[in-house]
Amino acid sequence: xxxxxxxxxxxxxxxxxxxxxxxxxxxxxxxxxxxxxxxxxxxxxxxxxxxxxxxxxxxxxxxxxxxxxxxxxxxxxxxxxxxxxxxxxxxxxxxxxxxxxxxxxxxxxxxxxxxxxxxxxxxxxxxxxxxxxxxxxxxxxxxxxxxxxxxxxxxxxxxxxxxxxxxxxxxxxxxxxxxxxxxxxxxxxxxxxxxxxxxxxxxxxxxxxxxxxxxxxxxxxxxxxxxxxxxxxxxxxxxxxxxxxxxxxxxxxxxxxxxxxxxxxxxxxxxxxxxxxxxxxxxxxxxxxxxxxxxxxxxxxxxxxxxxxxxxxxxxxxxxxxxxxxxxxxxxxxxxxxxxxxxxxxxxxxxxxxxxxxxxxxxxxxxxxxxxxxxxxxxxxx
Amino acid sequence: xxxxxxxxxxxxxxxxxxxxxxxxxxxxxxxxxxxxxxxxxxxxxxxxxxxxxxxxxxxxxxxxxxxxxxxxxxxxxxxxxxxxxxxxxxxxxxxxxxxxxxxxxxxxxxxxxxxxxxxxxxxxxxxxxxxxxxxxxxxxxxxxxxxxxxxxxxxxxxxxxxxxxxxxxxxxxxxxxxxxxxxxxxxxxxxxxxxxxxxxxxxxxxxxxxxxxxxxxxxxxxxxxxxxxxxxxxxxxxxxxxxxxxxxxxxxxxxxxxxxxxxxxxxxxxxxxxx
Numbered sequence: 001x002x003x004x005x006x007x008x009x010x011x012x013x014x015x016x017x018x019x020x021x022x023x024x025x026x027x028x029x030x031x032x033x034x035x036x037x038x039x040x041x042x043x044x045x046x047x048x049x050x051x052x053x054x055x056x057x058x059x060x061x062x063x064x065x066x067x068x069x070x071x072x073x074x075x076x077x078x079x080x081x082x083x084x085x086x087x088x089x090x091x092x093x094x095x096x097x098x099x100x101x102x103x104x105x106x107x108x109x110x111x112x113x114x115x116x117x118x119x120x121x122x123x124x125x126x127x128x129x130x131x132x133x134x135x136x137x138x139x140x141x142x143x144x145x146x147x148x149x150x151x152x153x154x155x156x157x158x159x160x161x162x163x164x165x166x167x168x169x170x171x172x173x174x175x176x177x178x179x180x181x182x183x184x185x186x187x188x189x190x191x192x193x194x195x196x197x198x199x200x201x202x203x204x205x206x207x208x209x210x211x212x213x214x215x216x217x218x219x220x221x222x223x224x225x226x227x228x229x230x231x232x233x234x235x236x237x238x239x240x241x242x243x244x245x246x247x248x249x250x251x252x253x254x255x256x257x258x259x260x261x262x263x264x265x266x267x268x269x270x271x272x273x274x275x276x277x278x279x280x281x282x283x284x285x286x287x288x289x290x291x292x293x294x295x296x297x298x299x300x301x302x303x304x305x306x307x308x309x310x311x312x313x314x315x316x317x318x319x320x321x322x323x324x325x326x327x328x329x330x331x332x333x334x335x336x337x338x339x340x341x342x343x344x345x346x347x348x349x350x351x352x353x354x355x356x357x358x359x360x361x362x363x364x365x366x367x368x369x370x371x372x373x374x375x376x377x378x379x380x381x382x
Numbered sequence: 383x384x385x386x387x388x389x390x391x392x393x394x395x396x397x398x399x400x401x402x403x404x405x406x407x408x409x410x411x412x413x414x415x416x417x418x419x420x421x422x423x424x425x426x427x428x429x430x431x432x433x434x435x436x437x438x439x440x441x442x443x444x445x446x447x448x449x450x451x452x453x454x455x456x457x458x459x460x461x462x463x464x465x466x467x468x469x470x471x472x473x474x475x476x477x478x479x480x481x482x483x484x485x486x487x488x489x490x491x492x493x494x495x496x497x498x499x500x501x502x503x504x505x506x507x508x509x510x511x512x513x514x515x516x517x518x519x520x521x522x523x524x525x526x527x528x529x530x531x532x533x534x535x536x537x538x539x540x541x542x543x544x545x546x547x548x549x550x551x552x553x554x555x556x557x558x559x560x561x562x563x564x565x566x567x568x569x570x571x572x573x574x575x576x577x578x579x580x581x582x583x584x585x586x587x588x589x590x591x592x593x594x595x596x597x598x599x600x601x602x603x604x605x606x607x608x609x610x611x612x613x614x615x616x617x618x619x620x621x622x623x624x625x626x627x628x629x630x631x632x633x634x635x636x637x638x639x640x641x642x643x644x645x646x647x648x649x650x651x652x653x654x655x656x657x
Contacts, residue, residue: 028467049652054466059492063459070463096453219429219448220468226443228451
């Protein structure tokens, strides 16, 4: 099978991610073994050579992301996949990819941290790291799938956003979503929207400025492109001390993401205009929401939700809209509280933010636990 | 007789940032002369990759060519991805001793092991020069640096011998006092396949020389000349005799399948089964 044919399949999340990448045109993968992301490497190693792509296991995660950045400058759509410990090692190059405007996709299948933590168990502890992990002024695009289907569709979207904005994009998944098997529908490929990076015209020389998202040559196209992670001008020439050049570059890099928040943001919402209790969730945790909301409504509690498919940039306006209506917003997370603070910031005191946290052993927040919380908060008069 | 030529045809119109007396000038000149003598009119056949440090600036952005200036120690992984996806260009990596065999050591060994099709030119100034003269993995024993004010208490790494042991197709060491030999090695290496390593022991008059007991660049070059020992001669010397010497010459020269050859063979095989 060269490219997955349109059909329904029963796939594991990691497998769906690989097929989504291949459908997007990904032809270079470099990775390092790590639970629970190894199946992505294994599947890539099997699939890519058959479609003239390259899959290689590097000596560590630093080298893995370095290799995909090199491949991207050679013209490839390229991806790596890892989990928390490897994601920590990749932060250096994530900043580099951001600074050099190198499109690439980094999949982080979250497990329980810090450190080695519980290697095989699900967690959501890397949400803030995915936004702030590298040093310096940085803006991230981070997507959060919650089904095997979305491991396919959001991988496609990750590549499209990377190519469109010339920036690294993080697919922040988790052990539950990537290890479970579900039915997935692969659409006909001609119906899948694929975006490719803008290429320079002959004679162009400014690949790092002038335009908000500049054109990107490959290293073999005769443009003599100078790529550097140091502060540089529009032509890639290093300026290690000039305050104006630095400000201009780094503000543009951040603004090209921040100023497109509406366009990048993607979320699912239900009843946010008319609810007493709101829920904001993402990834594996969001899978408990639908049932809990249904049961709460059956008991007469007006409940609504936002399910984040993009975590960063954070959809502040939509969250604020929910906060204007709801008295309380419950934020279930498999961590000790991360996105709840962002919700609190965005809701500007209009609603009370109630974190619902659980960590360890990969145990998920169940619909029953969430329902109990909804009912308790609906009753409480505070 | 040496033909005169200007290296300017290979350079962007920028002022070079290196200190007076720096060995980088010799190495830059020698590399470009080798390229010139091989008949390359421009650098369009090459892609350059470098990390962080003075010598990583040799190619980036001064060479009029495609160049990728990566994080510290990471030029080899970036070059790996680039070369594998686009094998047509010759990859040349410039880096210092701290970059290539300090922070980037693991990548260096693995590149030699997997026989990455790339030429690595390591400028070994035996010190972290750009950051002000701290001890490096290549600093000679007992040398004073800013972080070993009482003398270095570690043995230095022999990068050329390491590359040879790890599987490099070509591994050689010269000093900036041996520009002719260096040039011939560069020419030879450019025409070879697989992982090729050239170490150039170089003077850093600013951050190394004075603390290590040399008055200037000239004194360091004199020291290189006096202590350089051809490998054939070194092999006959005992441990005591070889102490403090700089062993120069070719440590390895072999032909074995490169990663590009191997990976594309795998691709062909994988697709054969599809037919």
